[in-house]
Amino acid sequence: MLDLSIIVVNWNTREFLRDCLLSIYRSEGDFSFATVVVDNCSEDQSCQMVTEEFPQARLIRSEINGGYAYANNLGLRQLYARYYLLLNPDTVLPPNALSKMMDFMDGCPDVGIAGPKLVMADGNLDLACKRGFPTPANSFYKLFGLSRLFPESRRFGQYNMTYLDPDQVAEVDSVVGAFMMVRNAVVEEVGGLDEAYFMYAEDLDWALRAKQAGWKVYYYPEVTVLHYKRQSSEQNAKKARYEFWRAMYLFYRKHYAASTRLLLHYLVLTGLVLLGGRGILREVLRSEGRPGTAEI
Numbered sequence: 485m486l487d488l489s490i491i492v493v494n495w496n497t498r499e500f501l502r503d504c505l506l507s508i509y510r511s512e513g514d515f516s517f518a519t520v521v522v523d524n525c526s527e528d529q530s531c532q533m534v535t536e537e538f539p540q541a542r543l544i545r546s547e548i549n550g551g552y553a554y555a556n557n558l559g560l561r562q563l564y565a566r567y568y569l570l571l572n573p574d575t576v577l578p579p580n581a582l583s584k585m586m587d588f589m590d591g592c593p594d595v596g597i598a599g600p601k602l603v604m605a606d607g608n609l610d611l612a613c614k615r616g617f618p619t620p621a622n623s624f625y626k627l628f629g630l631s632r633l634f635p636e637s638r639r640f641g642q643y644n645m646t647y648l649d650p651d652q653v654a655e656v657d658s659v660v661g662a663f664m665m666v667r668n669a670v671v672e673e674v675g676g677l678d679e680a681y682f683m684y685a686e687d688l689d690w691a692l693r694a695k696q697a698g699w700k701v702y703y704y705p706e707v708t709v710l711h712y713k714r715q716s717s718e719q720n721a722k723k724a725r726y727e728f729w730r731a732m733y734l735f736y737r738k739h740y741a742a743s744t745r746l747l748l749h750y751l752v753l754t755g756l757v758l759l760g761g762r763g764i765l766r767e768v769l770r771s772e773g774r775p776g777t778a779e780i
Contacts, residue, residue, distance in 0.1 A: 485564060485565060485566060486516050486517060486518055486563060486564065486565035486566070487515040487516045487517060487565060487566050487567065487586060488515060488516070488517040488518075488565055488566065488567045488568075488569060488582060488586065489517070489518055489520060489559075489560075489562070489563040489564075489565035489567070489568050489569070490508060490517060490518070490519045490520065490568075490569045490571055490582075491520050491522065491556050491559030491560060491562075491568065491569065491570055491571065492504060492505070492519065492520070492521050492522070492559075492571050492572070492573050493522045493524060493552055493555040493556055493559070493570075493572075493573070494521060494522070494523050494524065494526060494530050494573045495523070495524040495525070495526055495549065496526045496527060496528045496530065497526075497528075497530070497573045497574060498526070498528045498529060498530040498533050500573050500574040500712060501521070501530055501533070501534070501573040502533060502537065503576055504571070504572075504573045504574070504575055504576060504577075505519065505521075505534070505537075505538050505541060507575075507576045507577040507578075508571075508577060508582075509538070509540070510577075510579055511577065511579055511580075511581070511582045511583070512579040512580055512583060513580065513582060513583025513586075514583075515582070515583060515586060517565075517582065518542065518563055518565075519538075519540070519541045519542065520541070520542045520544060520559040520562045520563065521534050521538075521541050521542070521543050521544065522544045522546055522555040522556070522558050522559045523543065523544065523545050523546060524546050524549040524550070524551075524555050525546060525547075525548065525549045531543060531545055542562060542563075544558055544559065544562065546558060550679065550682075551679065551681065551682035551683055552661070552677075552681070552682070552683045552684075552686060553676075553677035553678060553679045553680075553681050553682070553683075553686040554679045556570055556661075556676070556677050556686075557676040557677055557679060560671065560676050560677075561676075564668075565668060566586075566667070566668050567586060567589065567665055567666065567667060567668065568665070568666045568668065568671060569582070569585075569663070569664070569665045569666075570661050570662075570663070570664040570666070570687070571662070571663055572661070572662040572663070572711065574662075574711065574712040574713060575602075575662055575663060575709050575710060575711050575712070576709070576710040577709055578707070578708065578709070580707070581600065581707045581709055584704075584706060584707050585598060585600060585665050585704065585707055586665070588702075588704050588706070589665060589667060592700075592702070594699065594700050595667070595699070595700045595701070595702045596666065596667045596669070596670040596694045596697075596699025596700060596701065597658075597659060597664060597665065597666050597667070597670065597690070597691055597694055597699065597700075597701045597702070598659065598665050598701070598702045598703075598704050599613055599614075599659025599660060599663050599664055599665065599702075599703060599704065600613070600663055600703075600704055600705065600706075600707035600708060600709050601613060601650060601651075601703075601704075601705035601707065601708045601709070602660065602662060602663065602708075602709050602710075602711040603708055603709070603710060603711065604710075604711055604712070604713055605710070605712050609650050610660070610662070610711050610713060611644040611646070612644070612660040612662070613659060613660050613662075613663075613703065613711075614644070614645045614648060614650075614654065614656045614659065614703040615643065615644055615645060615656065615657055615658045615659070615660065615688070616642040616643050616644070616645055616656070616657045616658075617657045617658065617688060617691075617692060617739075618643065618685075618688065618732060618735060618736070619740060620736070620740060620744060620748060620752050621642075622642045622643045623643070623732070625639070625640045625641075625642070625643060626643040626644075627755070627759075631643050631644065631646065635647065645657075645703075648703070650705060651705050652705065653702065653703065653704055653705065653706065654702070654703050655700055655701065655702055655703075656701055656702065656703045657688075657691060657692070657695070657701065658687060658688045658691035658692070658701055659687070659691070659701060659702075659703060660687055661686065661687035662709075662711050662713070663709050663711075664687055664690075666690075666694075667699075670694050670697070670699055673697050674690070674693040674694055674696075674697050675693075677689070677690055678690070678738075680734055680738075681731050681734060681735075682727045682730070682731070683724070683727045683728075683731070684727055684728045684731035684732075685731035685732065685734065685735045686731070688735060689735060689738070689739075692739060725760075726760065726761070726763045726764070728760075729756060729759055729760030729761075729763075729764050730760065730763070730764060730767055732756060732760075733753075733756050733760070733764060733767060733768065733771075736752060736756070737771065753768055753772075756768070
C-alpha cells in the first residue's frame with residue numbers, strides 16, 4: 485500500500501501547478517507516494533505541461549468542471565493509500581513537509597485530519613488554515629467585525645480561531661482544503677467530499693463529518709507551507725462570490741437548519757440572501773421546505 489496519495493485539482497493555474505509539482509517531487513523522507521493531478525477543463529495547456537514535464541504524475545482530464553469536491557473525489561478513487569492529501573496547485577512545499585505531517589499523524593492515531601501552517605506570499609498567516617465551523621453565531625461575529633475587534637476572544641474569535649497561538653499545535657474544528665491530510669480510515673468511514681458544494685465549505689463539511697464520527701482534527705504548525713491563494717477563484721470573481729455564499733447556505737442547511745429556532749432561521753436566510761444576491765435567493769426558494777439536508 486502506498487503511504488500517501490496526493491490529489492491536486494487544477495483549473496488554469498499552469499505556472500503555479502508546475503511549482504507545486506516541483507516541490508512535491510523534491511520531497512525528502514522514507515515513504516512512498518503518488519501524485520494525481522485532476523484537471524477541471526483548463527484552457528492554459530496545463531495538461532500538456534503535466535504530460536511533458538511530470539510523466540510520473542497520474543493525470544486525470546475531467547470531462548466536466550464539476551467543481552472542487554467532484555474533482556477531488558475523482559482523485560481519491562484513483563489510488564489506495566494510508567493517507568490522502570488534498571493539495572492546491574498554488575502551494576509550494578518545503579522538502580520535509582510530507583514526511584513530518586505523516587510522522588505527526590502516525591504518532592496520533594486518533595487524529596483523522598491534519599493541516600500545516602499556511603503562509604501567504606506577503607508573509608501573513610492564511611487565517612483559513614485553522615478554523616471554527618461557521619455556525620450562525622460564529623458567522624455573525626465574523627460578518628459584524630467582532631472577530632476582528634476581539635481576535636483573542638474565544639467567543640468572538642472562533643471563526644478563524646485567532647485566539648490560538650499560530651505556532652502551537654492545536655485541535656481545531658477544521659483545516660483548509662489547500663493542504664488537508666486525511667487518514668484512509670476516515671475516508672472509508674465517512675466517504676468522500678460532498679459534491680453538492682462546487683467550491684468552498686466542502687473541507688469544512690468533511691471535517692465536521694469526521695469529528696461526528698469520533699476523529700480529531702489538528703493544526704500542525706511544525707510544518708509551514710507557502711500558499712499563494714485564490715489563483716483559480718480570482719479568474720472568475722463573480723462566480724467565486726456566488727459559490728461562497730451558496731456553500732455557506734448549503735452548510736447551514738445541512739448541519740444547522742434543523743436545530744435552529746424559526747425566527748433565527750429566517751434571519752440567517754435573510755442575511756445570506758442580502759449578502760449573496762439574487763442567485764442565493766433562487767437557491768433558498770428552490771430548497772426551502774426540506775430542512776436539514778442540502779440538495780445534492
